[in-house]
Structure formats: C-alpha cells, structure tokens
Amino acid sequence: MNYYESKDLARFAEVGKFRKELMDKFFDYYGEATGTDGALTKREKALIGLAIAHFKQCPYCIEAYTTQCLENGANPDQMTEAVHVASSLAAGMILVHGVQMQNVLMKHDAM
C-alpha cells in the first residue's frame, strides 16, 4: 500500500463524516475561492494552485490542478512556468536565509 493513492482524492469529502459542518464550510470557501472567475480568472487561479501544489509537494493537488489547468485552457508552457515560479521562490527562500548565516558569521567575527 502507498501512502498516497490517486483514487483517494475522490474520497476527500469523507473527511466530513465527523463534524460535517466544518467540512461544508471548507468546501464552500474552497469552491468560491478557486472555482469562480473573479478579479482573477479561473485559469489564473488554477495556475496559482498548480504552483502551490508543487511548492507543498501534494500529489493529490498536483493531479487535481494539472487537470484543472488543462480544463481551463492553460497549456504546458504556462503550467511549466508556474512550476518554475514555485521552484524559484523555494530556492529564494533558502538563499535569503544566507543573510542569517552571515549575521552569525559576523557575530563570531568570522566574516
């Protein structure tokens, strides 16, 4: 058995078996935030979702948002750029901590 099974995504709503009202609130919020055209189009939201899915490395979300991007007219060029945005932010988040490293180096008079 794998920890992540693709078919489990379809069972997401079953989390609402207990305290269903909380899950209902989540689905309403989620649907409104991601599934409607607003100031951002559904396609733009899908590309943001795809970037976050990669950043958080959630297999369910990567599958769902790859499909979501396709069904909103995004193409592989756009989707790959979204993944690079996530990837470069992740790299930047590591690199910017180099400032912390330099602070400590200075504290030790080692820089």
Add this chain to the structure above:
Amino acid sequence: MTETQTEYSFEAALNKHHLFLKPLSLETLQINITKLCNQACLHCHVDSSPKRTEQMDERTITRVLAILAAHDEIKKLDITGGAPELNPYFDFVVKEARKLGKHVMVRHNLTVQFDGNPQTGESKEYLPEFFAEHRVEVISSLPYYQEFYTDKQRGLGVFKKSIDAMRRLNDVGYGKPDSDLMFNLVYNPVGAFLPAAQANLEADYKRELQEKFGLTFNNLFTITNMPIHRFAESLKRRGGYEEYMEKLVNAFNPAAAEGVMCRSLISVGFDGRLYDCDFNQMLEMQVKTGVNGSSRTRTIFDFDAPDLLQRNILFDAHCYGCTAGAGSSCGGTTA
C-alpha cells in the same frame, strides 16, 4: 443494452432530471459521405484513415438531394467524413444543395488541400476557391493554437500545414471581418479532460493566431472527446476509461442535455442508413420509427419526416460526452 449502458446509464440521468428529449425539428441533414481521410487522428470517432474505402454512391447522393428538395424544413446540409472532399461526388452534392437554397457546411480538415486523395493522388488545392464560389461554411478542426498539441493529436507536421491552409482560406475571404464567408474552428482536448470555456479559448485562439500568423476566423466550437472507438481504445489501453466516464457522468448538465444536436438533426451514413447523430452512426445504432412490434430501421430511401419527428432518440453511455459541462455538439457548446 450494451455493457457500457448498464454501467453508465444515460437514461437514468435523464429520468433523474425529468428530461424527455424528443426530436424538435429536422433542421439539419448531416451526411457522412466517406470514411476515407488523408489523416488518421488519435481522437477520431469514425476511425477514418487513408486506407478506408467506404463512399456514399451516386444513387444515395441523388436521393439525399431529392430529400433536400422535397423538405423546406431542412435548412442545412452538414457534410462530414472522413475527409468529405475525398468522395467523388463531393463537388456535385455541394453545387446541387446550394442550387436548392440550402446552407451547406463542410467539415474540412485543412490538410487535404495539400495532401489530396491518398488513394488516387487527385489534388484538392482548388478547395478554397470552390468553397468561396459556392458560399460554403467551412468548419475545421485545429486542436490547439500551438504546434505541440495539434501534431500530437493529428500527426507530425499537421499544424504547419493547417496554418498554410488557413492562410489560403483567409486569402479568398474566409473568416475576414468584412466577409460573409464563414470560417469556424473546432477545438477538442488532446487527451482525457473536458474542454475549457468556449469563449475564453476562442479569445486565446484569435489572439495567438492573429499575432503569430496573421490569421483570422469567425467562431471557435469546443467539442468533448467521445468515449467511443479509437479514443475509447486509447483510454482503455492506458487504464483511464473508467476515470474518463466518471468525469463525464459527474459533469452531467441538464441544461446542456436540453440542447443536444440529435433533437434537430438526422445523420445519414455512407450507405443511406439513418441515425440520430454521427456518433450513433459509428456505433451502428440505427434510427427506428414506429411502435414496439412494428418498429423498423430507416434509410434515406424511406425517409418519412413526420415519422422521424415521432421517433425515440437512441441514447447510450457515450451521450454523456454531449451533456458534460457546457455541453458539446458539432456546433460547439449547447448550454
């Protein structure tokens, strides 16, 4: 009842939503005049290819024209295939139907202009001028505005050839803002997913084709891939058939169902048999009229308009393809 119908009952969905989809009119006669095609596309529900030999013969074509002449209520003739231009009577049926005052639409795959007839070598380069002379509406499949998806679905080199063919159509006035020569494009997904919103994709196509190639067209029709024949086989090979069917079933839209094309169309096979649509034709689900015991199949040779308007349209699991999301038909979305 087929195996798929049992598992994915379309009738059950109609009943659940209290929908009774009876025929509304016979506005369009759609004729599939050949299974021969210069291409062999992954999604093709007709399983067309350069090797197919089925052709509508002169007798059947003549009968189609007689039916058009006798029925004012049939306003449109929709000619499809295969590549319909590869039927030897294609030019004849177009000219005669136009003389009868019918609106003629041709499902033109673009590349046949350059490839010609794969079996005889006959050139089809004259088509843009021929279409324009006879004021034919041209409807062409272009799976995407980029090369990658188009060639993946329709074969290597098809995108470049399609662009050149579109330019020739634009040059004779098709798809131009000041022209009444209608040139519409058809999008269908490259794989097992639903089409994006038609209006959004149309805007993308118009912007990209104009900016990159200086090309124009009128409307984009989005069409859902039908889970039958070649596309169904490819889904099954990859283990994705059930997932795709569930996607279609879950996306059932009653509003889209109300507008399905089979309510205003009769489809004619190359041998003259009648069907509710081109998909039923490929599944050999022939139109039947009359009540239970006396019901019988129909052909163009015993075409009976009042009887056809009373028929029960035949549905099966593939019909979920026409009712998913915003709906799908030969003219795009239906909801």
